[in-house]
Each structure stands twice: as C-alpha cells, then as structure tokens.
Amino acid sequence: MRDQETLEVDLLRGHESDPERLESLPTATVASLLHLRQSEVLQYIQSNGMHKLAEFDLEEDRVFSAFKGGPMLTFGSDELDLDAEEEWRKRLNRKLEPNPTGWHSTITVEAFVVPIRSAADPESKGLLHPLLRRLQAKRLSYSVFDLPAVKAIITYKWTKYARTRLMIQLGLFICWLLCFYGFIVAFQGEDLSHSLMELLHTARGRVTVGLEIGILLCMLPFLAIDMTMASIYRLQWICDPWHILSTLTYINQVAISGMHLGRLSVKSEWLTIVLAVQCIILLFRLQYWSRAFRATRFAFADVLWEVICDTSWLLAFLFLVMGGYAAAFHITFRTADKEPEGYGNIWKSFLTIYEHVHGDIKLEEFYSAKSLPVFGTILAVSYIFVDGFILANLMVGVIISSLDRVMEHADAKQMVARAYLIDEVENTASLLSVARSYMSARRTEYHPRYVHVLSVHEEKLSQVQRQSEVLKYIQNKGMHKLAEFEVEENLIYPAFKDGPMLTFGSDEMQLDAAWEWRQLLRKHIKPEPTGWHSTLTVEAFVVPICGAANPDTKGLLHPLLRRYQAKRCSYFVFSLPAVQAIINFKWTDYARRRLFLQLALYVCWLVCFYGFIIAFQDEDLTHSLRKLLRTTRGQVTVSLEVGVLVCMLPFLVIDATMAGVYRQLWIDPWRILSTITYVNQVAISAMHLGRLSVKSEWLTIVLAVQCILLLFRLQYWSRAFRATRFAFADVLWEVICDTSWLLIFLFIVMGGYAAAFHITFRTADKEPEDYKSIWRSFLTMYEHVYGDLELKDFYSSKSMPIFATALAVSYIFVQGFILVNLLIGAIINSLDRASRNARAWR
Secondary structure, three states: OOOHHHHOOOOOOOOOOOHHHHHHOOOEEHHHHOOOOHHHHHHHHHHHOOEEEEEEEEEHHHHHHHHOOOOOEEEEEOOOOOOHHHHHHHHHOOOOOOOOOOOOOEEEEEEEEEOEEOOOOOHHHOOHHHHHHHHHOOOOOHHHHHOHHHHHHHHHHHHHHHHHHHHHHHHHHHHHHHHHHHHHHHHOOOOOOOOHHHHHOOHHHHHHHHHHHHHHHHHHHHHHHHHHHHHHHOHHHHOOHHHHHHHHHHHHHHHHHHHHHOOOOOOOHHHHHHHHHHHHHHHHHOHHHHOOOOOOOOOHHHHHHHHHHHOHHHHHHHHHHHHHHHHHHHHHOOOOOOOOOOOOOHHHHHHHHHHOOOOOOOOHHHHOOOOOHHHHHHHHHHHHHHHHHHHHHHHHHHHHHHHHHHHHHHHHHHHHHHHHHHHHHHHHHHHOHHHHHHHHHOHHHHOOOEEEEEEEOHHHHHHHHOOHHHHHHHHHHOOEEEEEEEEEHHHHHHHHOOOOOOOOOOOOOOOOHHHHHHHHHHHHOOOOOOOOOOEEEEEEEEOOOOOOOOOHHHOOHHHHHHHHHOOOOOHHHHHOHHHHHHHHHHHHHHHHHHHHHHHHHHHHHHHHHHHHHHHHOOOOOOOOHHHHOOOHHHHHHHHHHHHHHHHHHHHHHHHHHHHHHHHHHHOOHHHHHHHHHHHHHHHHHHHHHOOOOOOOHHHHHHHHHHHHHHHHHOHHHHOOOOOOOOOHHHHHHHHHHHOHHHHHHHHHHHHHHHHHHHHHOOOOOOOOHHHOOHHHHHHHHHHOOOOOOOOHHHHOOOOOHHHHHHHHHHHHHHHHHHHHHHHHHHHHHHHHHHHHOHHHHO
16 A cells, blocks of 8 residues: 555656646546545545646636536646646637626636546546445445545536437437337227237237337337446445336336237236336436436435435334324224215225325314214314324424435535446446447547646635626725714604615715705605604715716616626625615616606506406407497407507517617516517407407417416516515516426426326226326326325225225325425525515515
C-alpha cells in the first residue's frame, strides 16, 4: 500500500510543460488512489480532487447561455496544464450570440482540472465504477457523489455521450410501452378459442402478434444490459429495488408471451393477473431513466420507496389498529342479519376499515342498527377519532417530515442515478466489439486523461445574483438620506395608509426636505382628533439616480424588468428601497389610475361576454346573421359581441406593443393566457357572426374555455393592488410548475392502474361497469385519486374478486396513503417558497 507522499508524485513524466508548475500539481492515477484506505481516498478526492488553474471574468450572457442552469461546464483533454482562460474563451465563443438583457455585466468564473489521471476511463479503470461498487455495498454515502471532482467526471461523461445513449434507451423503452399498451387494446376482442395459426388469419390476430413481437424485440436490449450488470455486481445488483422491478417485468413479459403465443391457459385468470401487474410496474420502471434527466424535487419512485421505508413502523402500527378495530366490529355485528354491511367476517371487516382509513364512516349505519346500536356507535366514533383524527393526520405529518429528509441529498442522488446509467452504457459497450472499437478509436474524446471544469466563483455568487456593480450600487447608494424630523401622528397615519413609504418627484436633488414634506402633508391630509396629540420621527430620502423615473429604456425599471425576464435577477431586486421608491412614485402618480381604467375596461369585457353567454342560450342557430339581427335577442347578442371586441382591442394593442419590445422575453404564463383569450374570442366571433359551425361542439368548447380563462386573467390586474399572501394565479402557476413532475407521476400511476383494472374486468358481464374501457377506467381512477374506492365492489365481484380486491387495496395504499400525502407535502413546501415572492409580484 502506498502512502500519501507516494500518491502525490506526478506520474506524468514526458508531459511537455513548465516542470516547476507540474511539481505543484497534486496529481495521481486511479490505480494509485485506490490502493489507499477508503478514508484516505475520500479525503484526497475532497481536498485535492479539483486543482484551480485560473480565475477570470466572462460576459454574463455567454456564461448563462452556456451553463443553462447547471453547476459547471466540462471538457476532456490529455493535457493537464494548459492555458485554461484561452481554452474556455475559445469554447464559449462558439455558443449562441447573447440576447439583450437590460445591460452588460461580467461574472467571475474559475477554471479547474481533476488531477486524477484516467478518472474518466470506463469500468474499473476509471473512478466511477469503484465508487459505485462501494455505494452498492453500503460503504459510502450519497454525498460522495456530490463532491466537485466526482460531479465533474459524471457531468463530463453525461454531456459527452451518456445522455445521448440514454435518450436512445428511453426511446426504446417508450416503444416497449406503446407496443404493450397497443397489445392490451388489441387483445380485448380476441377470440381466445383460436389456435395461433387461426389467430394469424385474422387482422386483429396479426396486429396482436405483431405488437407482441415488437415488445419482445424492444425488451431484448434491456435484458442484455441487466444480465451484463448482474454479472458484474452480482449479489449487490439483485438487492437493488430497481433491478427487482426490471426482473419482474422480464418474467411477466415472458409469461404473457408464452401463454398468448403458445395458447397456454389463455382463458385462465393467470394471464389477466400478469397483464394487470405488468401495466403498473412498466410505468413505475419508466422512472429509472427519467430521474436522471433533471434535478427535480422528486425522483418519484426512489422517493416513494424511501418514504415507505422511513414510515414503515407507523404504517405497521396503522394496520395493527385497523386489524384490531376490524375484529371488534366483526365481533359486535357477527349476529346481525344485514346491517351494517361489511362486517360479516374478519376479512370483509378489515377491508371495510381499510376503505375508511380517513375516518369517513357513516354513523347512521351504526346508530340505526338493530344489533348493539349504542356500543356500535361508540366503537365507530372512537375509530373516527383514533384513525381519522389522529393516526391519518400523523401519517401526513410523518410523510411530509420524511420527504424533507429524503430530499436533503436530491442533487447527490441524481448524480448517483447518472453514474449508474453511465456505468451501464460503458459496461454494455465493452461486450459489443463494434461499440468497444468505436469508443477506443475516440478515446481522447470519450475517455480523456483529464477533465477540465469551469464554474462560477462561489464566493462571488451573491454578486452574480445582485448583478455586480449596478445592483450593488442600487442596494448601497440607491437611497440618500436628506433629513430626519418629527411630524404629527394624525398627519402620518392617514397619509401612509399602512404603506411602507410616501414619494413625490422633483427636478431638484438638494432641497429642504422637512419643509417640503410638511407642506405636502398639510395640503393633502386633513387631520382628525385622536384623543391627544403626539409626534412621530420620520426620515426623508432621495433616490440620487438622475432620470431613474424616466419611461422605457431611459429609466431604471425597464432594464431591471428585462433582466428579470431573462432570469438574470430575482424578485427581491424589486424590494430594494430605491427600486421600491421608483415603483411607488410611478404607481401613485399615474400608473394606478391608468390601471383602474384598464381594469374597468376589462370588467366591461367580462360583463359583455357573460351577457353574451346568457343571451346566446336560446338563440335560433338556424338563422343567418341578417335574420338574427331582425330579432331583439339577436340584436342584443350581436351588440354584446361587438362590445366584447371593442373592449378587447386596447388589450390586444398593449400586448402586441410589449411583444415588440420584449420579443422572446415577452413569453410568460400571463402572455400565453392573454394570447389564448384573444384567439378564443376571435374564433367565437368568427363562428357566431359568420354563422360558421355555429351548431358544432367546437363553439361550445371554446365558449366554455373562455369563461374560465377570462376570470383567471382578471388576476393580472387585481394582484397589483395589494401584496396579499396569495397572488392567486401566480402562486398557482409556481406551485404547479414546482410539483409538475410529481403530478405527472401521479397521472402515470393512475394510468397504470386504470389499464390494470380494465384488464381485470374486461370479461365481466355487468360489474363493475366503470372499467369497461381504458378511458372510463382512467376517469374512475381520477375520481378516486384520494384512494376512496369502495372495496365492496371488488370483493363482491364475480370476476376475480381476490385479485381485484388486492389491486384496489394496493391502489388505496400507493395513491391514497403515499402519493397524495407526498403531493400535499410538496405543495406546502412549494407554497412557502411562492408566498415569499408574493410581495415582489407587484
């Protein structure tokens, strides 16, 4: 075993560079590094894993367009010591031309190199594979993959080739999904009595068999990848939940194809069970790839698994309590003939209690029962209190708390996911001679000796967020104090009206501030008696930026807004005192009145539109426009529609003007919403006045959508009048964006269960009717998103009652217990962040 001194010897003899500089670089090779004890390896990676080569300033537009929200940029080279500044400038100059964002600024960046030779090599020759093996053996934590050197290697491999290969894998898996769900749909009307040859003589049979062959072809590469990784990681591979899930999908698919193509037990319930299970686990497996593409708040399946493990004891106790109450209810009503239903045996009793886990039992069934009504009611009330009031809410709190803990290392876990996928790509390529020879030929590009890194200077990151000198000046020198004096409180309180400041404009910077303010207050405020007189100390300031209140690009607000639109500054810039003073002056001086005019005009638009909706209800749709105008109702509807268009026109002009000014920066949720309202209104007027498709459903759809969008758009003006805790539409949009991936996963799970229930009940004659098609099945799942399924419909079913009940129980657990509570926790966290920004939305 080599010691640390031996490790730090430069092994790159023959490198043509400055010998003195090379001696200062703490270099190593992967082989020498891995001869150390684990603590020394990690200490070396943490302390010496990134060596700084240069620090320099770059134009912020090039930096932001290149980084795209990421923490670092990387490139590979066989050269350890090079002119980092020149190299990075040359590479960044190839990026897109910068867009105007208010003003130009520079950002301090740092250039590093990972001085571990061959750290980016594939398999065990590189650094990632040994680290992954130790993580699998639980000898490392996730945080190791968040170390800068390890993150740099992952980022380089990911952006260079792994992301592209992974996109190919993901595309192939989506083909597998499409073929499978196509098979599910085509299989529904298949004649199960046909042999395979008879089946192939029908069009439906050829489609189902073709899709099944497509499934097997799409599955084969994944099976090869997993077999390769299993041979490398062995027992560690088998214990991973993802690989257990993938193994189940292979076994299920082979069983499905064996039974369907071999016509073995094709009429049995086993084929239905395997198909239903496959519908669910394939959609869960989709997360294996999607989790690596973005550092979202939720890598859903991983988070789901960790939260379940974290709350397992509380879940176990919850089920024990339900089991105890199930036995108690069964004992209480064991001699009852019919009521209350659902407690005839312990199994049914437990399912009934499980169904009402949130305590939503109907007490009428108990106090109206003929058997022990008083005791039965007391038992039900105690269950509602213990399970509905305490345990269910405790579960919500524990899941939210668990979610916070699980998400502490979200970035590191995403790096681990990428590292695993990179390892898969490299190990699979090593088995394919063509891929291996291709990657060997491009070794310098794919597996360079060294990885070079560019990142924003950490200590100066706050300056980047304040946009360097401009915002630093506004923050520190944007308000100059002129005077401090006392004013009667009965003048101050009516003037301020709970606001933070008063403002007025002047061409003079130096003036007698105390005298000016007293004159203004006495001129505009009539004091009222308040019991006794007292004074308050106030301060007078001036914004010493000449022309700051000017319009357009001549003033300060427009450049700040452009930078905000370009995501170059945060909401909080608009809370700086100087910026707030300019906004307050413009707002009180003229903008508020003009906004009231806009709001009044918009209300007229709303009134005309809803008046049109009412008048349109009984309109004779067979009339031409000329005939319509001969009737009183027709004249009213047309007049209201013309009023709608007249009221809409100023807003259309305003938005067209702003689009011309901001261009691509103009596009935001509010603009998209306003554009849709214009398109909808033009479509409504064209169809109604032009009598085009006036009887069709399209007019109804557009009218219905417009009813909703117009009221949402009202928030655009109302949000500016008061910085409430909720600027509703903005908060709603931010929360939806913040939780979008969890919402998508929620719908994916519902889709999987919808297909599973449809498969299960496809041969049932009458019940349950809500699963006769995949579409109806999905709507049923959506209706019961909180897991409030009635289990009686399943265990009383004539078609596979046991499996159907198990499926329903699992849906209630996954969706009702876990995912919905995860969503609640995510929304609460997102709401806290969104509400902190509410004051700046004005």
